[in-house]
Amino acid sequence: xxxxxxxxxxxxxxxxxxxxxxxxxxxxxxxxxxxxxxxxxxxxxxxxxxxxxxxxxxxxxxxxxxxxxxxxxxxxxxxxxxxxxxxxxxxxxxxxxxxxxxxxxxxxxxxxxxxxxxxxxxxxxxxxxxxxxxxxxxxxxxxxxxxxxxxxxxxxxxxxxxxxxx
Numbered sequence: 001x002x003x004x005x006x007x008x009x010x011x012x013x014x015x016x017x018x019x020x021x022x023x024x025x026x027x028x029x030x031x032x033x034x035x036x037x038x039x040x041x042x043x044x045x046x047x048x049x050x051x052x053x054x055x056x057x058x059x060x061x062x063x064x065x066x067x068x069x070x071x072x073x074x075x076x077x078x079x080x081x082x083x084x085x086x087x088x089x090x091x092x093x094x095x096x097x098x099x100x101x102x103x104x105x106x107x108x109x110x111x112x113x114x115x116x117x118x119x120x121x122x123x124x125x126x127x128x129x130x131x132x133x134x135x136x137x138x139x140x141x142x143x144x145x146x147x148x149x150x151x152x153x154x155x156x157x158x159x160x161x162x163x164x165x166x
Contacts, residue, residue: 001075002041002066008049008059018043023063026072028111030095036073038063053136088118090144116144 004023014020018040027035041064046056067073092114097105119127124143125134137143 001069002063004061004063006059006061007054008045008057009051009054011043011045011059011061012049012051015043015045018061021061023061025067026070030107030109030111036068038065038067040064048140053138055138055140057141084118084142086118086120086123090116090118092116092144092146114146114150116146119143119145 004025011021021040021043022032023038023040024032024035025038027033029035040061042062044060044062046058048056049059050056069075093111095108095110096112098108098112099106121137121139121141121143125137127145128134128137128143
């Protein structure tokens with residue numbers, strides 16, 4: 001296989017220069033040590049992607065070389081089901097910010113994990129409107145909630161524990 005999922009907003013500025021995109025698989029370290037290094041051949045942003053509010057914020061990256069599957073590199077299966085209900089457990093993973101409120105935000109060096117559960121857009125809009133703009137909650141987005149003092153701050157990817165397209 002030679003494809004990975006990525007947030008479209010992370011690739012928007014380099015869409016015409018895919019070889020600038022580096023892909024690392026099989027490492028839990030942000031610097032990629034111990035993993036397989038690959039270069040992107042082509043970037044496919046969702047045709048309905050809207051920057052800013054990040055509607056349809058998904059992309060596919062095609063690697064120049066194939067990934068070598070083993071203990072640390074495995075494919076994921078996707079469902080043909082486009083509907084994800086309320087109460088579906090999920091896990092966010094990535095190297096996002098770990099002290100976002102600090103003067104100099106710092107990204108995690110090791111892969112982070114956060115457990116979530118999907119919520120309805122109505123519930124999401126009510127919760128989100130307290131601190132953000134509720135109009136950013138649209139049907140093309142998946143709303144999730146996590147425990148106290150947890151957040152998704154840049155560089156994080158969602159994996160649903162039930163088969164689903166995200």
